[in-house]
Amino acid sequence: MAFPAHPNTQASMQARTLLLAGSDAATLTEWTARLRECGHEPLTARDRSALLYGLQHDDHALLIVLLGAESELEWLQAARQLVTEHGLPLLAVCDSTLRERAILAGASECLPPDISTAELTMRLRGNLRSAQAIQDLERERRDHARTQRQAATGCFRFDPLSEALQFSDEGLRLLGLDAAHAPASLAQFALRLPGENRDSVRNWMHACAGGTHPAPLELLWRGTNGSGQALRLCCGGLEPRGGREIVYGFLENKPEQRRAREQRRNHDAADRERFLERLALLLSRSKAGEEHVAVLSLHISFERLGALSAEALEHVRERTEARLAEQTRDRDLFGDCLADSQAENVAILLPELSRPHDAYKVARRLQEDLHKPIVHAGHSHLVEVTIGIALAGADAANPAALLHEAREAEHEARDEQGGSIRFRSAALNSAVFERLTIESSLKRAIEHRELCVYYQPKVDLRTGRLSGFEALARWKHPSMGMISPGQFIPIAEDTGLILPLGELVLEEACQQGEAWRREGLMPVRMAVNLSGLHFRSPDLVGKVEYVLRATGFPAELLEIELTESTLLQHGDSTMARLRQLKSMGVRLSIDDFGTGYSSLAYLKRFPVDSLKIDQSFVRDLTQDPEDSAITTSILLMGKSLNLKVVAEGLETQAQLDFLKALDCDEGQGYFFGRPMPAEEARALVEKQILFGAA
Ligand code: C2E
Ligand code: MG
Numbered sequence: 001m002a003f004p005a006h007p008n009t010q011a012s013m014q015a016r017t018l019l020l021a022g023s024d025a026a027t028l029t030e031w032t033a034r035l036r037e038c039g040h041e042p043l044t045a046r047d048r049s050a051l052l053y054g055l056q057h058d059d060h061a062l063l064i065v066l067l068g069a070e071s072e073l074e075w076l077q078a079a080r081q082l083v084t085e086h087g088l089p090l091l092a093v094c095d096s097t098l099r100e101r102a103i104l105a106g107a108s109e110c111l112p113p114d115i116s117t118a119e120l121t122m123r124l125r126g127n128l129r130s131a132q133a134i135q136d137l138e139r140e141r142r143d144h145a146r147t148q149r150q151a152a153t154g155c156f157r158f159d160p161l162s163e164a165l166q167f168s169d170e171g172l173r174l175l176g177l178d179a180a181h182a183p184a185s186l187a188q189f190a191l192r193l194p195g196e197n198r199d200s201v202r203n204w205m206h207a208c209a210g211g212t213h214p215a216p217l218e219l220l221w222r223g224t225n226g227s228g229q230a231l232r233l234c235c236g237g238l239e240p241r242g243g244r245e246i247v248y249g250f251l252e253n254k255p256e257q258r259r260a261r262e263q264r265r266n267h268d269a270a271d272r273e274r275f276l277e278r279l280a281l282l283l284s285r286s287k288a289g290e291e292h293v294a295v296l297s298l299h300i301s302f303e304r305l306g307a308l309s310a311e312a313l314e315h316v317r318e319r320t321e322a323r324l325a326e327q328t329r330d331r332d333l334f335g336d337c338l339a340d341s342q343a344e345n346v347a348i349l350l351p352e353l354s355r356p357h358d359a360y361k362v363a364r365r366l367q368e369d370l371h372k373p374i375v376h377a378g379h380s381h382l383v384e385v386t387i388g389i390a391l392a393g394a395d396a397a398n399p400a401a402l403l404h405e406a407r408e409a410e411h412e413a414r415d416e417q418g419g420s421i422r423f424r425s426a427a428l429n430s431a432v433f434e435r436l437t438i439e440s441s442l443k444r445a446i447e448h449r450e451l452c453v454y455y456q457p458k459v460d461l462r463t464g465r466l467s468g469f470e471a472l473a474r475w476k477h478p479s480m481g482m483i484s485p486g487q488f489i490p491i492a493e494d495t496g497l498i499l500p501l502g503e504l505v506l507e508e509a510c511q512q513g514e515a516w517r518r519e520g521l522m523p524v525r526m527a528v529n530l531s532g533l534h535f536r537s538p539d540l541v542g543k544v545e546y547v548l549r550a551t552g553f554p555a556e557l558l559e560i561e562l563t564e565s566t567l568l569q570h571g572d573s574t575m576a577r578l579r580q581l582k583s584m585g586v587r588l589s590i591d592d593f594g595t596g597y598s599s600l601a602y603l604k605r606f607p608v609d610s611l612k613i614d615q616s617f618v619r620d621l622t623q624d625p626e627d628s629a630i631t632t633s634i635l636l637m638g639k640s641l642n643l644k645v646v647a648e649g650l651e652t653q654a655q656l657d658f659l660k661a662l663d664c665d666e667g668q669g670y671f672f673g674r675p676m677p678a679e680e681a682r683a684l685v686e687k688q689i690l691f692g693a694a
């Protein structure tokens with residue numbers, strides 16, 4: 001089953017939406033219908049705070065405010081700053097009497113209330129298009145500034161006719177100046193150069209303007225604190241402006257560029273011997289079976305660059321080294337530059353990995369970063385990086401052998417071409433391959449909404465009534481068949497895909513719960529699992545609120561399940577988010593309870609409503625005295641904290657009897673029902689009583 005398309009929520013989660021605000025309910029409904037006619041699915045805000053909240057928490061494409069009363073003019077003013085920050089068009093719907101004031105208050109355009117559908121469609125399209133273009137430009141500008149910063153390279157433009165000179169933000173930073181003190185002309189720039197440089201810079205700039213593309217010019221620049229710094233100007237070429245041509249070029253601050261390089265060189269000094277000593281120490285300390293130590297061997301090849309000028313090659317090497325230094329800041333590494341300067345070998349030590357796969361993740365991140373194009377004098381260059389990975393224990397026991405195995409793996413990777421990454425162990429290579437296959441199809445599955453949700457009943461053990469459902473993600477892969485959450489949830493967590501996946505399940509569960517409620521069936525609680533990553537994301541609360549608003553499902557019927565480890569990570573921000581959810585009326589439940597380390601004192605701090613005893617304790621409850629002791633103490637603890645306790649994995653009558661005798665509140669497990677598709681779950685909602693409680 002694919003997710004059915006729900007107009008509201010689909011719009012909210014996929015494409016960027018229109019936000020429609022107004023205090024008059026009837027007008028809001030009317031305009032919602034009008035916008036639908038134009039092919040848009042708006043989200044609505046009925047008051048000022050909902051409007052501001054919507055603007056802050058979602059990625060809207062356009063805001064329309066229905067101006068009926070004076071108060072809404074004030075909404076415009078309040079929204080103005082956010083709207084400008086996000087580059088959104090703000091349209092006001094008002095009659096001619098309010099037009100001028102609307103524009104003064106911040107509206108970018110006014111629409112008459114009786115505008116025709118055809119005209120409205122056109123105006124919306126025009127606004128959306130130009131907003132998109134502005135946002136794209138802004139994004140490009142930011143990316144560009146970031147790249148310049150990373151490369152410690154700025155830009156300048158020089159108009160040979162007026163001798164006006166302009167620097168990019170990064171250029172000014174390299175000159176140690178703020179915008180207010182930026183030199184506006186060549187003469188002003190030259191003032192801070194030593195006398196002998198002044199003529200040469202003028203001659204050089206005009207040579208650039210003449211199209212001769214002179215060699216880079218080295219200058220001594222006097223910073224605001226009087227100290228001298230070595231600057232280098234590189235000619236980029238000419239670009240047309242206003243019917244003539246102006247010079248553009250690059251500005252580099254050599255000491256800054258060199259700093260990154262020297263950091264690397266210092267590491268290099270920690271030669272092979274030190275690297276091996278350190279590796280030996282780590283190997284002797286690492287706890288076998290609990291953590292892994294890996295060695296990565298990188299081969300960075302400049303061969304593919306073809307015939308580059310010495311200067312361009314130097315630039316590429318510097319950038320590559322700076323990236324490597326940035327990515328391996330806290331790691332042990334040593335490198336040896338090959339004599340022919342066509343390639344560089346680097347070894348990196350990765351201690352304390354919880355899984356072998358983490359070595360692959362680090363390798364991939366490194367490779368992705370090093371593979372980004374390097375731009376020099378308007379041309380972009382690519383280096384090729386292959387990586388071999390050897391794991392202590394599995395591949396070799398002593399340091400020198402481990403380093404050797406990593407090199408071997410790297411040679412295999414190079415034989416494969418295409419800049420690949422290989423483990424020395426064949427088993428790990430195929431495990432990685434399987435993971436990568438799942439990873440890439442999971443991404444597609446989420447985008448195409450190919451995942452679906454199954455519902456597993458939770459039952460009130462005192463009455464035998466259905467008390468709610470837990471929504472669980474299911475994935476029917478077109479060729480691999482049913483893939484269990486056990487396989488894809490950890491991958492989704494690793495790759496961040498758990499965020500859209502969780503939202504999909506949340507959305508679907510709320511939508512389903514609301515659909516049943518609208519049918520007149522008994523309202524049911526829906527529990528949704530959220531991962532630690534969700535609690536680290538600042539817009540979690542906004543998203544939940546949004547989904548509730550978009551689907552109409554009451555907050556009181558939504559329950560969020562989170563694990564103990566989620567609670568323990570990032571305590572303060574998680575706590576703040578839990579409090580916000582709680583104040584909205586959402587219930588909170590701790591999943592797999594008993595497997596983590598939460599103490600009673602710790603638990604008391606969190607505003608949770610229930611605990612779910614992990615199924616591992618319930619499984620052997622009736623036979624294993626230790627499990628029954630743990631279950632009993634969790635129940636007592638729950639009661640003393642006034643928390644509802646739910647037993648997971650309840651499969652047998654004997655377990656049920658035992659739990660009832662202990663006065664456990666709720667149960668969930670195959671005994672009452674497996675996770676099932678919505679149609680089957682609906683039958684349980686109708687039936688309500690799932691077992692005779694007497
Ligand atoms: P969970 O949240 O603890 O969910 C309960 C799991 O126990 C479900 O496995 C369910 O099918 C299984 N189960 C229920 N009753 C019984 C029983 O009587 N016996 C046995 N042996 N198993 C039972 P499922 O659906 O395979 O999910 C596994 C885990 O995957 C979930 O554990 C949850 O941690 C995660 N997961 C599933 N869907 C989502 C999701 O949408 N988001 C997130 N973040 N995690 C999810
Ligand atoms: Mg759960």
Ligand code: MG
Pocket residue numbers: 591592612614615648
């Ligand atoms: Mg569980």
